Amino acid sequence: MATGPCGEEFKAAFSCFVYSEEEPKGIDCVEKFKAMQDCFREHPDVYGEGECGESPRTGGA
Template sequence: MSSRRNASESDKDETSSASPSSSPSTAAALEGMAEAIEKGAHLPSVDERIKHALECPCVKPLRDTSCGEEFDMALTCFMKADEATRASDCADRFVALHQCMVKHSEEFKEFAEELVKHKNVEGPAQV
């Protein structure tokens, strides 16, 4: 997590991830995925890095949703794919994750609201 975050933001994240019924926020999802990938970067094999990433508590809120399996498959594909072809290699996995999230939209209401709120933002993600 960024050191520039204030205590109320931190409390909000802890509260939302502590409750199994709360939906993951966009920022929390991006931070969790980035942290999960980074934590296992030192491991020698891609399978070990994937296993380590999926065990990270930082992605638990996403894995504990109705779309946990789709998330696991998308993250696994992302980590296994060559950087140059990642978008085309993993598109079907991310489409399946998106479809699952649409199907279970009430579970992802906060996530969807954040996406709509930031739909016209350009440039790299700011988390």
């Protein structure tokens, strides 16, 4: 994941989580994870969709 079109977003979110000292862990990284998810959605050809064609954000709704 760190080398695809969303590699920088992935690295930023993952690093933020690893080094987070907030409780619950990673709560300060929500915006970085949202940016990563948005990037994944922009590249379904690389990252695919959720299980059974579900959108990762909506759960198929």
